[in-house]
Amino acid sequence: MASRVMSFSVDPSARGRRSMSAQTSTSRRAARRGAGRRGSAPASAFTPESIQEAVIGHMGPTVQLALSALGGGAAVALVAAKLARGAAAKDSATQRGRTPMTRGTGVSDDSKGRGYLIAPPPLFPLVPAFARQTYRYEVDPGRMWFFEQKQGIGLGLNVSVNVRMTVIKLKTGGLWVHAPVAPTTEMVALLDELDAPVEHVVLPTTLFEHKIFVGPFQRKYPKAQCWIVPQQWSWPVNLPPQFFGINKTGILGQDRAPWEDEFEYELLVPPALGVASYVSFVEAAFIHKPSKTLLVTDAVVYVSENIPDCIPDRDLEESGDDDNFTIRALKLLNLFDIKTKAKSRTMTSKDMSREELLRLGWQRNALQALYFGPNDLLSPEESWKEITNRLVVAPVVGTLVYENVPEPVNAWARRVAKWDFNRIVPCHFDAPIRAGPREFLSAFSFLPSSRPENAKGRGGAYYPSEDMILLRGVADFLLNTGVIFTDETRPKRPNI
């Protein structure tokens, strides 16, 4: 470990010779404002070990409800979107202030390997499939760090967000790792620079996107203890976590962990959601008591103008391009009345400055991740205003998961809101969020239903009804075809 620590300076201001191997989010944003990208081609060819680990790591998890719905939903969405009606289009991408970036400056290291192979799962093509860049942020000096990588859906859909691993130093001097990301050579080097042993790894969810890296991460840190939420599953064959390289020390809620003097946690264990009787959306919320920080996985998000450093400019340029694959497909099928909306625009992507184009790309990218398809992908300013700069349950989670099991979700949110915290760290989008129990509880105000006629929130509807047409169509399709269970159709689960 010592040699790794010595091999790379973490000083984000260090430039010159070291700029060959280190880059910061500051330099990245500067590059976005400037005329071109910084020279940061992903380093590293694959090593045999990285390929082997990635393949083994991928074998474990299988598609789960929300994600399979998302992947399969692309086709369903095209049909459901026929219902879409146009809303007034806004043509100019007005500049708005960014929210304070409180996670500090990111550090990356392009001298280290980023190769990480993810073979496409059968129903959900997670990307990047071959290489992942990692950014590390020191949130609390010497105590808390974020590690972020890009994660998205393939198929040319331009839907990528950041996925976050949070690392906290315990009183023992060891590290507690929440929701590991891909253990590339770069990520391991950045983690080892903290010069502390990885003592505990926590898998806080049953969801594919966070589960797939736990086994490979454990092989990098075999002495670390591993704590997982209960009811892990795989589909179509329900195999135990050990089959996928996850060697648990204990199950949260059943076994006592040595770090429980510094953390408390609350488990959300809803009944089965669909697909199979064992498929559920389990999540653990943690409070790190010394820092009054709430850690969640997918329960809430805070979307803002802050573009994650790990989303490459080329992704944003492609998303911002009015002739990208998704928009051309929508025009071909004239979904969302997009041809009419296109005619009413006074400015196209070709007329925009580079900064405007990147911003538009981020808006489209994020909105597609949140809704599958917002009302007006060409000019998403109105949709953007409605969902940004507030703590929310992501529409896809709220619609496909929480509103179908509102009682346990409400009860869990109320238990969590009893803790004393003043900031929230989810695994996607912005963080840390300056928010406490009141804001957290408010994020669940759409329950028991987020349907527009019943929902509460900004403007009378928690989610804008125009943006929910596609997602609602997908949810109704899945409910009507029995893929998502209702209380009436849910099979009995013998071990719960």
Ligand SMILES: [Fe+2]
């Ligand atoms: Fe997630």
